[in-house]
Amino acid sequence: MHVPTFTDLLARLAPGTVATHAVDEALLRDAQANGHAHPAIVGRVQAAVRALADQGARVVLCTCSTVGGAAEATPTAGTFTAARIDRAMADRAVELGPRVLVVAALQSTLAPTAALIAESAHRLGRPVQLRQHWVEGAWAHFEAGQREAYQRTIADAVRAAVGDAGVVVLAQASMAGEADALHDL
Structure with a gap:
């Protein structure tokens, strides 16, 4: 893809x-x-x-x-x-943590990403407080080729869910473009 x-x-x-x-x-x-x-x-x-x-x-x-x-x-x-590809991302999230928000456009990505971050935390001997957020409806925009709507939906969801998270993990490669739009968090 x-x-x-x-x-x-x-x-x-x-x-x-x-x-x-x-x-x-x-x-x-x-x-x-x-x-x-x-x-x-x-x-x-x-x-x-x-x-x-x-x-x-x-x-x-x-x-x-x-x-x-x-x-x-x-x-x-x-x-x-x-x-x-996401192992280094998980390690870095744990290093920057401990409050980590994992955001995904596909619900099926949340559990494996959370497990990877927990594994990284254990291996690195660091505590982590993990929250997960599924951006319902975002993947439909991606599949339809509606890149702007996809990015906007994800950025809006991250802003609404960030709370006290010190680290936001965009759990899918398709979300990489949103990182620039969220630098102010």
Whole structure:
């Protein structure tokens, strides 16, 4: 869904990196319907990760927060690296915390992102007070290609929900554009 976003990021941050993008929208829909930890979902994610490694990928980076945990947990036998894009974000949120607000346009992203932040807090030995906020209706704008409405809906929801949070985590790559609009928080 975000191939141009990640192509641009790679060109800017790691020029010359050869990348293959694999998008499985049906997998995301199934994860939304059945849960990110459902054995069938985990199996499909890990099969997709292994397939990319079998095609020669040395690093498989999952950019989907909903299924990132399953991707990262793929057994690699030391032949490739399986990673999730949001791990560094979770670590940074914990470092800046302790009051963290996780905001997502997809309800299915909240639980895996909260679990990742809790895991980071445990690993880093830092306390965290986590709140979650689903921006109901925002994803419909994204799917309809209504970028301005998507951004406005998310920005308005963050402003309404921020409260005493010291850190706001925009839990999906599709939300990155909203960060600039929220710098004043």
